[in-house]
Amino acid sequence: MVRAGVPMQPNQYRDARLDKLEKLKALGLDVWPRKAQRTHGLAELAATYADAEAWPNEKLEGLGLSVSVMGRVLTIREMGKSVFAHLTENGEKVQAFFRMNDMSEAAWETLKLLDMGDFISVTGPLMRTKTGELSVRVKELQFLSKALLPLPEKWHGLQDKEQRYRQRYLDLISNGDVLKTFQTRSRIVSAVRRFMEEQGYLEVETPMMQPIPGGATARPFITHHNALDMDLYLRIAPELYLKRLIVGGFEKVFEINRNFRNEGLSQRHNPEFTMMEFYAAGQDLRDMMALTEGLVSSLAKDVVGSETLPWGEQEISYAAPFRRLTMKDAIAEYGHLDRHLLEDGDCVRTFAKAAHIEDVEKKTVGTLLGDLFEHYAEKQLIQPTFITDYPIELSPLTKTLEGDDRFVDRFELFIGGMELANAYSELNDPIDQMGRFQAQMDERESGNDEAMLLDQDFITSLEHGFPPCGGEGIGIDRLVMLLTNSASIRDVILFPLMRPHSAERGESPAKQEDAT
RNA sequence: GGGCCCUUAGCUCAGCGGUAGAGCAGCGGCCUUUUAAGCCGUUGGCCGCGGGUUCAAAUCCCGCAGGGCCCA
Helix, strand or coil: CCCCCHHHCCCHHHHHHHHHHHHHHHCCCCCCCCCCCCCCCHHHHHHHCCCCCCCCHHHHHHCCCEEEEEEEEEEEEECCCEEEEEEEECCEEEEEEEEHHHCCHHHHHHHCCCCCCCEEEEEEEEEECCCCCEEEEECEEEEEECCCCCCCCCCCCCCCHHHHHHCHHHHHHHCHHHHHHHHHHHHHHHHHHHHHHHCCCEECCCCCEECCCCCCCCCCCEEEECCCCEEEEECCCCHHHHHHHHHCCCCEEEEEEEEECCCCCECCECCEEEEEEEEEECCCHHHHHHHHHHHHHHHHHHHHCCCEEEECCEEEECCCCCEEEEHHHHHHHHHCCCHHHHHCHHHHHHHHHHCCCCCHHHCCHHHHHHHHHHHHCHHHCCCCEEEEEEEHHHCCCECEECCEEEEEEEEEEEECCEEEEEEEEECCCHHHHHHHHHHHHHHHHCCCCCCCCCCHHHHHHHHCCCCCEEEEEEEHHHHHHHHHCCCCHHHCCCCCCCCCCHHHCCCCHHHCCCCC
């Protein structure tokens, strides 16, 4: 737990460190220097001389090389007239070896004012200790930043989840895997961009503040623009804007950015989350499938290092091709239901009641199929599986299947029991699209406040001509969860949404008097 | 939204009606190749917050706050 104001309250740790800070100042040292003395990055140094056989102690000492590296002090082992400390930077560790005989008397005195958590720079020759650990034999010590507060416990790290999320920096410092996970996230996002660019896609940016929130079914966040005196919505999806770009002549576009959905939090949901959406003129669902398999399997192999990765107690194979299953086949298989009976609306209703789905009488057969799928199949789809042939009611922006206009040419990709991606052969008939919006408006009338809103300007853009087009969204946070074996979305979002403590919670900004 | 669980020292955790504890960290000693260094000594607490029950509450009951897990 984090109590309001703790860091400012005097405590024995802070007081002791303030005292040391004063002593350093009294010695005439610049305690907050403007620049660190460094000749090498710590990681670079560790990597270059990691090999103990290629770089035995004699060879290292023989180099006649004096290095300066900076890092945060993680541990200190005092042994009278010699001291060992581990410095860390960017997840790498290098040991500093301080020996009274190696240092000036003044430098040795300042060493007594060193605490765990401080940033320092050490200068001296490289060496290897008796046990073979690469170390800097310190001749000079420069203080770069004095930590006034103590680090979490060095062995167990920071365990309290609440504090880990609220003070992520402490989590990153003291739990090594956490830093690694977020470094992997960066590499994944960067590899995704590279992959898309190699496929000829251009990255674009479209509005995050929209007058009509479209492209998905979800409750939006509302905000207000003062000068224009109009309400705006944080986007729930960029879809309708990216499609306008296809109308405008872009062949292939993608966007990686945040979407906002005003819904509950869970292990798989954060109100703001990162999505990649992309559209390719002239393509259809099959092309989207091929691209998705290529992307996901190459990320597993090239970024993480294997096409088979652990997922909790299980293993997931990311080798292409992924399994393909229609929604009805998935319901039949995982619900152990007779596949033929799913063609019969009354039977579907009976199954839905048996599965304790709510408001069965009010819902259409297509909606119930979606519910049954969620109920029976979704969580069990651990290995990558494309689910196809979605009911039209659930898919207002998708072309129907050839020869069956109750279903649409859409897939969702499930991995680890989670929806990872959602793709369509995009509906490009403006008349049909208008009808679908009408149906959504009717839904909304009858109380479904997640039904889509009519975006007339989007319809107008379609009327100017929208080519056949494949489109898809991939949830980046969930992708990172899968590739880093993280059970919660909060473990792959640096600063997940948290409710403030009541003591810290002021008046809601939205309710405050307008300061302008 | 419903259910279950958690909140004790800076951190990791015991204690579950009868004097608030341990390890790490801190402080003071010893120790010139340590690896969670070791050894000796020692400081540190609104036991999340507010009510109640009781001779007595960290412990039992109720409410509130924050968090976690499961279900919808």
